[in-house]
Amino acid sequence: MGKHIYLNAFDMNCVVHQTPGLWTYPGDQAAEYKTLDYWVKLAKLLEKGKFDGLFLADVLGVYDVYRKSNEGALKQAAQLPVNEPTALISAMAYATKHLGFGVTVSTTYEKPYAFARKFSTLDHLTNGRIAWNIVTSYLESGSINLGLEEHFTHATRYDIADEFLEVCYKLWEGSWEEGAVVKDKEKGIFTLPDRVHPINHKGKWFSVPGVHLSEPSPQRTPVLFQAGASAPGRAFAAKHAECIFTSFPTKKVAADYVKKMRAQIAAEGRDPQSILIFNLFTPIVGRTEKEAEEKLAQFESYVNFEGAATLFSGWTGIDVSAYEPEQPIEFIATNSVRSALEKFTISDPDRKWTVEEVVKFVSIGGMGPVTVGSPEQVADFMEEWIDDTGMDGFNMAYVTTPGTFADFIDLVIPVLQERDLFKTDYSEGTYREKLFKKSHFLPDEHYGAQYRKTSQKESLT
Amino acid sequence: MGKHIYLNAFDMNCVVHQTPGLWTYPGDQAAEYKTLDYWVKLAKLLEKGKFDGLFLADVLGVYDVYRKSNEGALKQAAQLPVNEPTALISAMAYATKHLGFGVTVSTTYEKPYAFARKFSTLDHLTNGRIAWNIVTSYLESGSINLGLEEHFTHATRYDIADEFLEVCYKLWEGSWEEGAVVKDKEKGIFTLPDRVHPINHKGKWFSVPGVHLSEPSPQRTPVLFQAGASAPGRAFAAKHAECIFTSFPTKKVAADYVKKMRAQIAAEGRDPQSILIFNLFTPIVGRTEKEAEEKLAQFESYVNFEGAATLFSGWTGIDVSAYEPEQPIEFIATNSVRSALEKFTISDPDRKWTVEEVVKFVSIGGMGPVTVGSPEQVADFMEEWIDDTGMDGFNMAYVTTPGTFADFIDLVIPVLQERDLFKTDYSEGTYREKLFKKSHFLPDEHYGAQYRKTSQKESLT
Numbered sequence A, B: 001m002g003k004h005i006y007l008n009a010f011d012m013n014c015v016v017h018q019t020p021g022l023w024t025y026p027g028d029q030a031a032e033y034k035t036l037d038y039w040v041k042l043a044k045l046l047e048k049g050k051f052d053g054l055f056l057a058d059v060l061g062v063y064d065v066y067r068k069s070n071e072g073a074l075k076q077a078a079q080l081p082v083n084e085p086t087a088l089i090s091a092m093a094y095a096t097k098h099l100g101f102g103v104t105v106s107t108t109y110e111k112p113y114a115f116a117r118k119f120s121t122l123d124h125l126t127n128g129r130i131a132w133n134i135v136t137s138y139l140e141s142g143s144i145n146l147g148l149e150e151h152f153t154h155a156t157r158y159d160i161a162d163e164f165l166e167v168c169y170k171l172w173e174g175s176w177e178e179g180a181v182v183k184d185k186e187k188g189i190f191t192l193p194d195r196v197h198p199i200n201h202k203g204k205w206f207s208v209p210g211v212h213l214s215e216p217s218p219q220r221t222p223v224l225f226q227a228g229a230s231a232p233g234r235a236f237a238a239k240h241a242e243c244i245f246t247s248f249p250t251k252k253v254a255a256d257y258v259k260k261m262r263a264q265i266a267a268e269g270r271d272p273q274s275i276l277i278f279n280l281f282t283p284i285v286g287r288t289e290k291e292a293e294e295k296l297a298q299f300e301s302y303v304n305f306e307g308a309a310t311l312f313s314g315w316t317g318i319d320v321s322a323y324e325p326e327q328p329i330e331f332i333a334t335n336s337v338r339s340a341l342e343k344f345t346i347s348d349p350d351r352k353w354t355v356e357e358v359v360k361f362v363s364i365g366g367m368g369p370v371t372v373g374s375p376e377q378v379a380d381f382m383e384e385w386i387d388d389t390g391m392d393g394f395n396m397a398y399v400t401t402p403g404t405f406a407d408f409i410d411l412v413i414p415v416l417q418e419r420d421l422f423k424t425d426y427s428e429g430t431y432r433e434k435l436f437k438k439s440h441f442l443p444d445e446h447y448g449a450q451y452r453k454t455s456q457k458e459s460l461t
Helices: A036-048 A071-076 A086-094 A112-125 A140-145 A154-174 A231-240 A251-267 A289-300 A305-316 A329-333 A339-347 A355-362 A375-389 A403-418 A431-436 A447-451 B036-048 B071-076 B086-094 B112-125 B140-145 B154-175 B231-240 B251-267 B289-300 B305-316 B329-333 B339-347 B355-362 B375-389 B403-418 B431-436 B447-451
Strands: A006-012 A053-057 A100-106 A130-135 A181-184 A189-191 A223-226 A243-246 A276-285 A370-373 A393-396 B006-012 B053-057 B100-106 B130-135 B181-184 B189-191 B223-226 B243-246 B276-285 B370-373 B393-396
Touching: A006 A036, A006 A276, A036 A053, A036 A086, A036 A403, A036 B086, A053 A130, A071 A305, A071 B189, A086 A100, A086 A112, A086 B036, A086 B086, A086 B112, A100 A112, A100 A223, A100 A431, A112 A130, A112 A154, A112 B086, A154 A231, A154 A447, A189 B071, A223 A231, A223 A431, A231 A251, A231 A447, A243 A251, A251 A276, A251 A375, A276 A289, A276 A375, A276 A403, A289 A370, A305 A355, A329 A355, A370 A375, A375 A393, A375 A403, A393 A403, B006 B036, B006 B276, B036 B053, B036 B086, B036 B403, B053 B130, B071 B305, B086 B100, B086 B112, B100 B112, B100 B223, B100 B431, B112 B130, B112 B154, B154 B231, B154 B447, B223 B231, B223 B431, B231 B251, B231 B447, B243 B251, B251 B276, B251 B375, B276 B289, B276 B375, B276 B403, B289 B370, B305 B355, B329 B355, B370 B375, B375 B393, B375 B403, B393 B403
Parallel strands: A006 A053, A006 A393, A053 A100, A100 A130, A130 A223, A223 A243, A243 A276, A276 A370, A276 A393, B006 B053, B006 B393, B053 B100, B100 B130, B130 B223, B223 B243, B243 B276, B276 B370, B276 B393
Antiparallel strands: A181 A189, B181 B189
16 A cells, blocks of 8 residues: 555635636635535535545735735735634534544634634534644734734744744643543533643743633644744644645756654654645646646636736735736745745755746745646655655645646546545544544643643542 | 613523622523523523524633632632624524624733634524624733733724724625625636735734625624723724624713713714614512512522622732722722723712722622512613613523523513513524614725725626
8 A cells, every 4th residue: 555645635714825817717615615615515525535624724914915915915815814713613523423623723812811712622623623824913003003013033023933833732732631521420420620720831922821711622732734834833743744735837846855854853852754834735636638728728718817927926915016027936935934935945955936927836836836737647646745755744735726636536536536645534533533543632742731631630530 | 652771681501690699599590501401491481582692701710819719719600601692693693583692802811813704604594683792801810811922002902893893894795795705606716816805904903815704694784882981992982883782881971971971072073872882780579579689588598608709809900818808999990991890980979888888799690780679660761760860771690590581571561561661573584684773784984884895797698
């Protein structure tokens, strides 16, 4: 048996996620994001296709770097409007049994005491199918509207995030011992008070003395996703992440990253192969190569470059409207520390990207690779990507929704299953058990596991 | 036709809401609060019974006033563990069509920019069936764990809440004009940028310059519930509330409150009859009076007084363990400014409540009235309460769940319908339309309506 490929669908509670303009494509339902019907049907479709999870991106701000205005974002619905993602989960969870849900929440804008309760609640309600995609927020507009005095520097945001995780581990892992909840109807005791501990956290950023408000959920700590590609982001991932989400455009740079990242994980005392790495990926599949090419041509006729420039400028912090279309992007890059852009320059040092080329590149499928072809060709691409990079799976973005997912499930999944590259059924258990085939809890060697209480005190009499 | 009585079910995402000990009663499902199955079945049951809404309480803290410890709360599961309420909504909304959802969120612990997006999202996903129960948080343990330097005074919390609402109105009512979202597929324009406005809010507590992140939801502003009984609470309600939730134990004090409250509402330039007032209420109904009395006796044998004392001490801020059981409560009340306790002393100035009597009183149904009887007797009680107090309806708490609701729907609802005191079917529309039989938006005379943009600017070409 070959290595099975992991697959999440990548979506966002908004109209335009990664393909500006395609909401106008006939049959596309992206504008139905406001309805539970859209999400419940999508979840059922993904479970039919045996997807591991649905991965939901989020931003709490607007893309206003391009032309220093939110006009492009509004006109093109480029991640604006954008609704809150956790509100979607319970309807989808009730309609499915196995599908996992990865939800993006920023450590820069939340309080860990309230946040930890929210994710314990979601883990309870989904029977342990929740993952948290940890982000620190890159949009300055978010900080301003949330009343932060300043948009914290990259390093400061990761410093906050690190302590935020520490508080969460203490609440999730350490506050309520296993066996604290006895539900003893005879004695009339629900919880043994001496097995529930105040965490007494007093740090640089947070002060949380009390006990966790939720009883332990199936996974306690949700599965931890992280996407940092910068130096502090990689250090954070090596310490905390169980799954890493990347968006490298080429196998070359992806392979280089995987090698370095696994070494960095090993340096933290963790099994480097135990961390799953997912790359962004957008397939355009037809029954034949020709049909796929025709689809691509159709899609391209709906692409909107203002929307793409808006997203790219927001992601990188560079207002591309200030430059000529034919200007080489690496010239601009020297003025920026943003990690997103580094990927382009590091990835392919010989290629001279122009502003125009970059915007065109991201207009379908964002920063990640797009593959166009027959089911076999798409499966080939995926197989080779995994083999050549050492990655474990993909976060699959859509061009049209649910069309991209439906096509992929109809045409590519059977080919992958035929090659023994994809599971034919779900295994039992929580999201963590399904992904790692081990415990429903954090592995013992994980940083967060140190906060567990192992003492088994006398039970209350 | 008589006046129809409004009915919400009153629950909380926890084990023990208002009746400590009853989670051990045979068949009680309160301990199933962690499962979607419990909530979806409850929502369907309530919709079958034509309840207007499900009203969800919440606290972000623990009850640790009694004996200065959380031991009572943990042992008796007295609102601890307590999970997050908004996570429940989408599953229940998908399983129902008409039931409204009132959700408690505190203005002391949230950021209005993020909060407004969350409630717009819920209003979208429920097709306009969301209400917000505005609270300012009374548990000091919450503030400590959320990193606030101090537990703000009562007056300060309402000052913050007032500005919080102002920011929300600006985002919900003023930021996106009607007609801003055009979804023009021909021109490739989703939103007209010149019809979306930054709110430029800069106040004492919040600074929010930007645009709202969500497009307008069916109700824009959710239906606004508020429960303040103190002087600043009443002033806040007179200005902001569309529905008021009270928990008066007797008709006498309830009638007095209603009279004063409606006068205060009129003084704000609002129609005093347009605000719906709901009192806490717990029915114990049998097919006969005798059967109901037997049920009560059964329930009382499961009541837990440690849990009741824990809740009462938390609500009032008075550690009743410091007093003798037979000590009169009004002696203690002189040392307290808490509004909850004032209700007892104001309500019945001739009655000398002892500590023991008060704890016994709140052990079934919290601070509100409990009625025990045949379906006709319960209906009589409700009819007389509404007639004599000038109130509009009830937030109905349970003794056992879903038993109390199921019994009430089977036995009392038909009697109320027979008397034309309760609707036989839902009307169409949003929660606000169902409650007020008018617009899905805030009424024009509501304070929040002033923030609407009426200008119809030139459309973008």
